[in-house]
Amino acid sequence: MTAQEEFISTVSHELRTPLTSIRGFSQTLLNSWDRIDDENKKKFIKIIEEQSNRLINLVENVLTVSKANAGNVVFTKVNVNSSIKKIVPLFEEQYKTHNFKLDLQSNLPFARLDEDKLQQIMTNLIDNGCKYSSEGSTLFISTESKVEKIIIKVKDQGVGIKEEDFDKLFKKFSRLENHLTSKTQGNGLGLYITKQIVEKMNGEITFSSKEGEGTEFVVTFPVYNEEEVMKCS
Ligand SMILES: Nc1ncnc2c1ncn2[C@@H]1O[C@H](COP(=O)(O)OP(=O)(O)OP(=O)(O)O)[C@@H](O)[C@H]1O
Ligand SMILES: [Mg+2]
The missing domain is CATH 1.10.287.130 (Signal transduction histidine kinase, dimerisation/phosphotransfer (DHp) domain)
Known part of the structure; x- marks a missing residue:
């Protein structure tokens, strides 16, 4: 074993x-x-x-x-768009009554990431977006690049998060009170782990939310920089 x-x-x-x-x-x-x-x-x-x-x-x-x-990060040159396109069909299968809208920037630069860990991050965010929104609602997933950064957004039309709960969101074992939390399975670990991994990969995660309207998570990573790699060798 x-x-x-x-x-x-x-x-x-x-x-x-x-x-x-x-x-x-x-x-x-x-x-x-x-x-x-x-x-x-x-x-x-x-x-x-x-x-x-x-x-x-x-x-x-x-x-x-x-x-x-999460400490064993293997950085490679990752095509974030293809990585997202691989994972979304799994959720389309699982959440048949939700709609998924992708808006992926063409010619997006490569990101410097560990692809398995990116998949883990996207899984947690997409899973939450579906779990904490009603059937028939839409999940928007987009990518864009800005000054040496790759930006990934996952936006839902779900229950949203109360302002007073904002500081609990990334804490381990914290499940917030809303009418869908009691009906869904979870340990309150997904976002805690997500934040750990994002930061291990030199990224950042932020969110904005309005109760009753929805939530948007924004994850930012550095682009893959060929020159930097060349300098190191
Ligand atoms: N997109 C979202 N919209 C509304 N509430 C959310 C959203 N994502 C997370 N939350 C709230 O934050 C809590 C913590 O989320 P987290 O993903 O860490 O745990 P979980 O989904 O409850 O369980 P796990 O991910 O471990 O299966 C959730 O229980 C939920 O109350
Ligand atoms: Mg979760």
Whole structure:
């Protein structure tokens, strides 16, 4: 087993144990509520709480590892437009009722990036754009270049983000309150990890949002500079 396979297998096993116990005790409480005395109810709830804490710690550790993985950046000359064109069809398949509009600048300069990590960033942003917007709405994805920078924008027509929540958005495990968050799956890790990776690749991520109208994420990366590479060698 490679170190990574080993890690995944450990994590899966570690996840299963507390989850099974949380499910078991919840089911017992729900099915036999009237037959359990208060002292035992408290005992069972305590176990559920302890096991949940165990899960939280575990996920924290997993996160530390993925952060460390984000450290192995392999910079190459990346065609951002082709990379986006590869990934969007996967979402068209998953979110059949959403519309996807691409506006990709022709002759876009190459970016200096790790393409796998770019795919990870785009996946998180597009996934959020779809998850936190209604069926039938449109997701706009565009690219442009400006003074040695490549700019990628992902804009949705979704629920938007309250101004008071702006500073929580990139924090780990933060899921904000809106009517779609409770209906969708998530750990509140996507944007935290996204920001880490963007910054590892010398990029920047910003956003603007209006509650009820939608959100736009803007990611900026340096262009691939041939001269710089030549200077180094
Ligand atoms: N495009 C968006 N529009 C509205 N709210 C958003 C958008 N993107 C993120 N959010 C809010 O920010 C929170 C954090 O986003 P993030 O991607 O980090 O986590 P997640 O989507 O909940 O879970 P994960 O990405 O780990 O599966 C979300 O739970 C959601 O409340
Ligand atoms: Mg997400």
